[in-house]
Structure formats: C-alpha cells, structure tokens
Amino acid sequence: MGFALPAFAPTLIVFYWAYLLAVLFFIIVGIINIYHLLKFGFFSWVNILVIAAFVAIASCLIYFSLAVLVALDWNRPLFDSGIMNGLFIF
Amino acid sequence: MLSKKRLPNHKDGEKVIMHFWKHPFVFFKIFLLYFLLFLIPIAVWFLIQLTWTDLLANQSLMTILTVLGLIYYLLLLVFVFTIWTFNYLDVWTLSTERIVSRNQLGFFNRIVSELELYQVQDVTVEQKGVFATIFNYGHLYIQTAGEVNRFTFEDVPNPLESARLIQQLDEEAKRCHNNPSV
Numbered sequence: 001m002g003f004a005l006p007a008f009a010p011t012l013i014v015f016y017w018a019y020l021l022a023v024l025f026f027i028i029v030g031i032i033n034i035y036h037l038l039k040f041g042f043f044s045w046v047n048i049l050v051i052a053a054f055v056a057i058a059s060c061l062i063y064f065s066l067a068v069l070v071a072l073d074w075n076r077p078l079f080d081s082g083i084m085n086g087l088f089i090f
Numbered sequence: 091m092l093s094k095k096r097l098p099n100h101k102d103g104e105k106v107i108m109h110f111w112k113h114p115f116v117f118f119k120i121f122l123l124y125f126l127l128f129l130i131p132i133a134v135w136f137l138i139q140l141t142w143t144d145l146l147a148n149q150s151l152m153t154i155l156t157v158l159g160l161i162y163y164l165l166l167l168v169f170v171f172t173i174w175t176f177n178y179l180d181v182w183t184l185s186t187e188r189i190v191s192r193n194q195l196g197f198f199n200r201i202v203s204e205l206e207l208y209q210v211q212d213v214t215v216e217q218k219g220v221f222a223t224i225f226n227y228g229h230l231y232i233q234t235a236g237e238v239n240r241f242t243f244e245d246v247p248n249p250l251e252s253a254r255l256i257q258q259l260d261e262e263a264k265r266c267h268n269n270p271s272v
Binding site: 012015016018019022023025026029030032033036037038039040041042043044046047050054057058061062065068069072073074076077078 | 091092093094109149150153154156157158160161163164165167168171172174175178179181192194197200
C-alpha cells in the first residue's frame with residue numbers, strides 16, 4: 001500500500017506572489033506614513049503636496065508594474081536548466 | 091492636521107514666533123542618496139545590454155529580473171517617503187512663552203517635550219562640516235533647568251540668528267516671570 005505524491009513543479013508564479021507581497025507591504029507602510037503626516041503634520045501646502053505626490057507616483061508605479069507583469073508568461077518552470085545560459089562564458 | 095498657530099496646551103496670549111525644521115539641504119542629501127539608488131537598476135540594465143546580450147533572450151530570467159526590479163522600486167519609493175515623514179515631523183516650535191520639541195523617532199514612536207523660556211540657561215550653536223558652513227545650518231543646544239536638561243534642534247537653518255532670537259525671548263520671559271505685573 002502506498003500513495004504517490006502529486007508532482008510539484010514550481011513555476012515563475014512564485015515571483016508574482018512575491019511581487020504582490022511587496023505591493024501589500026508598500027500599501028500598508030504608505031498608509032501608515034500618510035496617517036502620521038495627517039495626524040501630526042501641519043496643515044500646509046508642503047505636507048499636502050507631498051502626500052498627493054506620493055499617492056500619484058505610487059498609483060502610477062503599481063498600475064504600470066501590473067500592466068507589465070500581466071503580459072509575462074508565469075507558467076514557465078522555475079528551475080529552468082537554461083536559465084543561466086549566456087550569463088557566464090568560460 | 092495641526093494648525094501652525096496652535097500649540098499643545100495653548101495658553102492665553104501665547105503667540106507662535108516660528109517653527110524650525112531641518113535645513114532643506116539635509117533633505118536634499120537624503121534624496122540625492124535615493125536618486126543614486128534609483129539609478130542602479132537602470133545602470134545594471136544598460137550593463138546587461140552591453141555585455142550579456144544573450145541574457146536578454148532568456149525569457150525566464152528576464153521575467154525574474156523584471157519582478158525584482160519592480161519590487162526594488164516599490165521598496166525604494168516607500169523608504170524615501172518614510173524618511174521624509176520622520177524628518178518632516180521633527181519640528182521645534184518657538185513661542186513667546188516656551189519651546190516645544192516634537193520628534194518622530196519611528197512609526198508610532200513620538201516624543202513631545204516642552205520647556206518654559208524662563209528656564210533657559212544657555213544656548214549653544216554648533217556648525218560642523220563644509221556643507222553646514224556653506225549652507226548655514228547646524229545644531230542648536232538649549233541648556234535648561236527643567237526636567238529635560240538639554241534640548242537639541244538638529245540641522246536647523248540660520249542657527250546663530252535663531253539662538254539670538256531665543257535669547258531675546260528668554261530675557262523677556264525671565265523679566266515677566268520675575269515681575270508678573272509687567
């Protein structure tokens with residue numbers, strides 16, 4: 001009696017998950033920063049402009065990066081024997 | 091957001107004279123460092139294009155490099171914003187009656203302390219380094235007789251003029267404190 005473990009071949013999707021984790025961290029820390037600036041910062045143009053600039057740049061960066069990542073093929077195997085081809089020339 | 095004209099436990103007749111932030115050059119130095127960090131992946135990309143052209147043909151490796159590059163830029167942006175927050179929220183406020191120091195040490199870690207101007211014993215200015223001398227910024231140390239023995243204004247602009255202003259206000263505060271009828 002025995003059972004066979006299902007074949008598990010990790011694909012590049014693990015990097016996509018890593019990216020999503022980084023986005024989650026980015027959003028949480030960004031919100032904490034904005035909270036501090038709104039609660040303890042002065043009501044001034046500098047403060048408002050910096051918050052607005054961060055939100056605008058962050059939105060553009062996330063939108064752009066998601067647009068780039070969606071176009072990639074995530075089903076390639078992670079352990080590709082040819083992954084280092086061309087990196088080292090002996 | 092806080093009003094620039096209000097202080098914690100605002101007293102009747104108390105007027106805010108000025109707020110001190112770190113000199114803009116201090117912020118510029120930090121942003122310059124992060125700008126150099128911003129350029130590193132771009133430089134690496136050009137280096138790969140020049141030396142390892144075969145590498146660009148490997149789709150899997152390009153995918154990994156793209157993801158790592160994007161994660162790098164996300165983290166860089168959030169670190170710049172965090173450094174800005176910590177430095178911008180370090181504020182020292184001078185009013186007609188007291189000095190209020192607000193220091194942001196980290197997330198959810200903030201110290202607010204104050205001292206009455208009549209408690210000021212000594213004001214010391216320290217301008218150290220080439221840039222501090224050229225751009226006229228430095229540390230201002232205020233020795234007091236209060237609970238917090240020494241207040242430090244870090245890298246504030248025009249420290250000499252600021253020290254003179256604090257001494258003037260200190261003399262007035264001492265006069266008023268000694269003769270409340272004045």
